[in-house]
Amino acid sequence: MTDSKKVLIIVPALNESRVIGRLIKEIKSHCPQGTIVVINDGSQDDTAPEAEMAGAQVVSLPYNLGIGGAVQTGFKIAAEGDYDAAVQIDGDAQHDPQYLHRVLEPVLTGKLDLCIGSRFLAEGPGFKSTFTRRLGIRFFARLLSGLTRVPLTDPTSGFRATGKKLIHEFAQYYPVDFPEPEAIQTAKRLGAAVGEVPVKMRKRLGGISSIRFLKTFYYMVKVTLAILIDTLKKRPPKEIS
């Protein structure tokens, strides 16, 4: 039943020509029913032709919009194409496509409106990262769990699936710069059901993380404020599903 639904796989990519081809082929083998659209966020290298050669549809932005603007482009395409679900997976191949189904499942069955793949729920060896990174993730997990009353472990994860109603909301408004934690609060404000499923993440194969060490503190302050400001925003009159 879930196979008949229209799924858009959004792959935001910035200068990932080394890994994007392999990633697209992997996604295709794990999720052949999905439409893959690579959002080329102003790459300077051959990301677009590499992705096209691997069989993905490629939307190239005229200049770099950042991850938020890139992902929102995907939501706009999903909203226009009347897709049932959109799943976002990073173009740096950090997210393992074999978990695509697991992330999509709760959204396709209607259990959740926003399903996040968490690297901290997974069994087996844990996720290795720098101390500050882990501290930041923990901090946002606590903050968002408190605000949304949903137990969250990995609010910064960009491996997530979104249902139809949220797709249309996110096509209208999606946070910029470092959107993942804020998007959770926005979704919750709109009355969406949010949850997590365990996934494993790999070491980055290429590209560089958009969050560099010195910027971590700035992002933490910025995103915290953005989340708190979002709680002040107007709630919709109607509940989502």
Add this chain to the structure above:
Amino acid sequence: MNAKTFAIIVAFLIVGFIVDLIRRQKMTFKYSLFWLSASALTLLFAFCDRMLSRLASLAGFELTSNFIFFLYLAFVSLLCLFLTVYINEQNSRTESLAQNLGILQFKIKELEKELERKR
């Protein structure tokens, strides 16, 4: 030259400059209205300095000059705030334009491919 004459000359220069900008269509009506009223106020205060000092003492300022500085700062701060909102609006518009441009280019490419296949 006394301060009043100087203030009047400067006020007239400002008004003249703004009118010239509007004449050369460097400013749209929305913003010209804002600047015209600001310059009208400057002219009014330049001529009626007694009214200005009465207003200053009414607001609790001992020195009229302090009142002028206060008005000026409040004006500039407000202007900054408006410009921030304006920049923000432009920002989200260009972002939206960039996204839609990307999507349109993609659609054109797809259509071209389809045409090629049909030929």
